[in-house]
């Protein structure tokens with residue numbers, strides 16, 4: 442059975458509706474026409490309430506579309522293609538072709554939906570005020586206030602910091618920008634999504650038994666949906682287990698031959714220029730053992746004109762400061778020991794004593810690939 446109905450295109454974005462939305466529409470129309478509107482604006486014929494109820498449902502669906510169009514418009518401006526918008530039981534979803542590849546774009550796209558809802562809320566509230574001011578229909582005033590309220594709820598509830606809600610995406614973008622790692626940020630944001638969903642479920646049980654059974658059950662259904670969605674995002678951001686068992690030796694970067702004890706900064710610079718993938722070169726000590734290292738940063742601190750006369754030793758750092766890893770260590774163990782998402786270098790010695798480096802960026806890169814990101 443086809444579960445979606447195609448409505449049409451807006452700004453080139455196809456819009457569809459899940460058939461379950463029909464159920465929500467009927468419930469909303471009945472509650473507006475039979476309960477809410479007769480309460481706030483009594484004394485009108487039934488037909489007036491029903492007409493307003495149907496208009497209200499159309500306004501509600503239009504509000505969902507406006508929210509998703511907000512996301513879509515900003516996504517298109519950030520070169521992320523929008524495949525379509527679908528309205529379903531708990532709101533709308535704008536399906537994007539892939540994800541934003543930088544946290545700033547992600548932040549803007551996520552914020553655009555709630556911002557649009559807030560705008561519609563303000564416009565509806567303003568229209569209600571104008572209608573009231575010029576003695577317009579009290580049914581219309583009630584309807585516009587209801588629409589303003591719905592959009593305010595849409596804006597605020599979507600800002601909850603629970604991935605995959607918009608607020609959770611904003612949280613992820615902030616974490617992503619701070620750490621530089623999309624994967625770790627997704628894990629954290631999706632973990633908060635699960636915690637928040639569990640807290641919501643607890644609140645809903647309290648609501649069911651002490652406030653209103655139906656509202657409580659609606660919140661419970663929402664929190665279950667949110668928990669399942671957050672859990673799925675959390676799991677899909679985890680690296681594949683077999684990648685974690687890989688020995689780190691396969692990711693090593695061979696270091697250039699150690700420089701002699703009397704090498705200059707220029708020698709270190711030339712050595713690193715010939716080995717673009719490595720961050721430092723080892724330096725031999727007095728007794729011909731490598732005891733220190735010279736990094737690209739420390740070379741850059743010496744003015745080029747002086748590099749040939751300044752001894753490399755004067756800018757070297759002790760090699761003992763670097764953590765050591767065994768080429769046979771599995772990725773899982775090294776990440777647990779040195780930390781994922783942090784910047785580090787480790788030193789690796791092969792059986793014959795040649796030195797190699799392991800870079801945190803390579804390990805994180807593997808974790809991203811393993812997670813399909």
Ligand SMILES: [Zn+2]
Pocket residue numbers: 508512554555599607
């Ligand atoms: Zn949204």
